[in-house]
Amino acid sequence: MVSLQKITKNGRALFLAYDQGLEHGPVDLNDKSAMPEYIFNLGVMGKFTAVIVHKGIAEKYYHPYQFKVPLIIKLNGKTSLSQSAPFSAQLCGVDEAIALGAVAVGYTVYLGSPREDEMLGTFANIVAQAHARKIPVIAWMYPRGEHIDEADPNLQAYAARVGAELGADIVKIKYPGTIEKLAWAVHCAGKTLVVCSGGSKTAYEKIIEEAMAIRAAGAAGFAIGRNIWQQENPLEIASKLHGIIL
Numbered sequence: 001m002v003s004l005q006k007i008t009k010n011g012r013a014l015f016l017a018y019d020q021g022l023e024h025g026p027v028d029l030n031d032k033s034a035m036p037e038y039i040f041n042l043g044v045m046g047k048f049t050a051v052i053v054h055k056g057i058a059e060k061y062y063h064p065y066q067f068k069v070p071l072i073i074k075l076n077g078k079t080s081l082s083q084s085a086p087f088s089a090q091l092c093g094v095d096e097a098i099a100l101g102a103v104a105v106g107y108t109v110y111l112g113s114p115r116e117d118e119m120l121g122t123f124a125n126i127v128a129q130a131h132a133r134k135i136p137v138i139a140w141m142y143p144r145g146e147h148i149d150e151a152d153p154n155l156q157a158y159a160a161r162v163g164a165e166l167g168a169d170i171v172k173i174k175y176p177g178t179i180e181k182l183a184w185a186v187h188c189a190g191k192t193l194v195v196c197s198g199g200s201k202t203a204y205e206k207i208i209e210e211a212m213a214i215r216a217a218g219a220a221g222f223a224i225g226r227n228i229w230q231q232e233n234p235l236e237i238a239s240k241l242h243g244i245i246l
């Protein structure tokens with residue numbers, strides 16, 4: 001099995017996600033968070049176990065931080081402007097990511113999309129390439145499509161299981177709402193670690209509650225973005241999450 005040592009601590013993970021500039025656009029950003037240097041500094045100061053970005057941000061901004069915080073490059077992406085079936089195109093290769101300093105790579109699969117088959121196939125190739133280079137792979141497993149009820153909490157266990165079946169080392173799912181549902185997803189994922197995404201900005205207390213649930217359910221941690229850098233005091237919430245999760 002590929003080692004997760006570079007991006008986890010005692011099997012736990014606190015990733016700072018910063019791919020929203022592509023996924024959602026500047027609507028998510030403000031004066032500070034639009035600056036990648038600000039986010040990488042937050043990654044260091046907040047003791048995140050890795051920062052997740054797309055290749056363009058890595059290429060122009062990561063160098064000064066390369067020995068300070070590990071890098072995960074998200075290999076595919078899409079904008080919020082597209083109206084077609086959910087599909088996230090590959091934008092960066094595994095070797096390219098490694099050359100940019102990545103010690104792990106990430107990839108989104110929209111389960112249930114009419115283009116699911118393409119994403120599953122590409123993801124399988126990425127797992128093979130990354131594992132051949134001893135690099136772990138994180139699967140963003142998001143059920144999405146016209147006939148998918150994204151709010152169905154039972155789908156998260158399916159998403160986690162698909163990640164495990166495809167050889168992901170870590171699977172990233174939406175928090176399914178209860179400790180029990182998350183514990184079931186963790187169980188279904190087996191040796192594949194489970195992290196939860198943070199979602200759009202919510203109350204501070206809700207994030208702390210989710211972090212406790214993550215701990216209680218045996219999940220590995222958070223891959224969280226907006227609920228850190230959109231909070232009034234990002235370092236304060238980062239330190240709180242660090243205490244709970246790590």
Ligand code: FBP
Binds near residue numbers: 223
């Ligand atoms: P957040 O914690 O900000 O939700 O980030 C997690 C994440 O998975 C990002 O990596 C990604 O850009 C975004 O959520 C995708 O959100 P959406 O559900 O809108 O596709």
